[in-house]
Amino acid sequence: MKRILLTLLTLITLNVSAQNSSEWKPKLKKVFKFSTFYGAVNGGTSLSDVDVYSVTNGLETESIETPFDYSVTFGIRKIARMGYEPKEAFKNGLENSFSDAATIGKVSGFEFLFELDYKRQEGENYLDQHHFLRYIADKYILKGEYLEDGFADIKYFETSQRYRWKRNNKLSFNIGAAQRLSEPYGYDPLAEWLLSNGNLHYTQLAIEEGYSVEFDGQGGVEYFDPSGNSVATSTEVWEAVAIPTVLADYTEKKRDELKNTIQHSVVIGLDYYYYKKDFWVHSWGNLMPYHYDNGNEFSYHKYNDGKQWYDYSGGLIFGYKYSKHLGVFIEGKYNKYWNREWHGFSLGINYIIF
Secondary structure (H helix, E strand, C coil): CHHHHHHHHHHHHHHHHCCCHHHHHHHHHHHHCCCEEEEEEEEECCCCCEEEEECECECEEEEECCCCEEEEEEEEEECCCCCCCCCCCCCCCCCCCHHHHCCCCCCCEEEEEEEEEEEEECCEEEEEEEEEEEEECCCEEEEEEEEEECCCCEEEEEEEEEEEEECCCCEEEEEEEEEEEECCCCCCCCHHHECCCCCECHHHHHHHCCCEEEECCCCCEEEECCCCCEEECCHHHHHHHHHHHHHHHHHHHHHHHCCCEEEEEEEEEEEEEEEECCEEEEEEEEEEEEECCCCCCCCHHHHCCCCCCCEEEEEEEEEEECCCCEEEEEEEEEEEECCEEEEEEEEEEEECCC
16 A cells, blocks of 8 residues: 555656646646545543453452543545535544445546544454545546455455446446455465364464473473463363464464455446435445456465355445425445455434424
8 A cells, every 4th residue: 555655646746846836736726626634533432341250369350441442533535525415514534424435426527535544442443544536437437446444354455447338317337347456365374274174283383383382290281372471271271262362363474474466357337326305316336247367376266166256345325305304314335355244334214393
């Protein structure tokens, strides 16, 4: 991601330096016209303290505290507001802008989003990023996107080039090619440690990772981590407590050691947008039914028995006002890439009493 941003900044710098200020200032103003920069910090109470009791050395009580939740959000966006979206003057970083995931916006032309969200939820830290540049024309769509969802554990960079066919002012279809750069999803670092009977040779794996085992000659055993700290004094605790940590650390380390792989795919999509003050529907969908197999050692084809698979994404935003008092809404999005899923939804009813 850093290389991509550096390349973009370099190209912009070279382009700007090649022109005098009277030429590039109007163009720069046009690019950022109507864009919004925003930043916000949000916080709140997390899980309440939990008391853990132990009777190993008499009655002992330990209170486990979970630090408060918070999020820090920064972003800049230039995306035309859909008819059903409220006219908000400010953003606090908590809004569910499901329409940001749509392939096509409300207007043609150039739009962008750069958003960074660092959060702590239930004691766990997550980094979320969503950046994209897109250009919409009557006959084609160009888009580059980077997505990182720490909670869903998904991260990739995607570009796509599509031919667009407008059925009418509401419905359009598109087809083209997509390129995705990501870690080799599907890779299982523990596969090489599986025995012929399907069990995992976990103790040997732990020893190779720096753990050690000591027997006292009287049937007792003690296990130590790579730093020499005792982590278990029985096989039961070793298997139930220490080994899960060993496996989690090992798989994360092996995944981080691998280089990103690129996946070339065919993409087919549709977009539908209809809006009136008392009724609106906005839906979109994308399907990748074919993926090129380049024979890479870590290609997802290898983990899918050499077969093709379907990657897809979609969203729906629906609202209906039965009267000036009563209205309902449903909105959400769903994604499935490399058999990894992430989604979100919201639905409700509004009734104005007077």
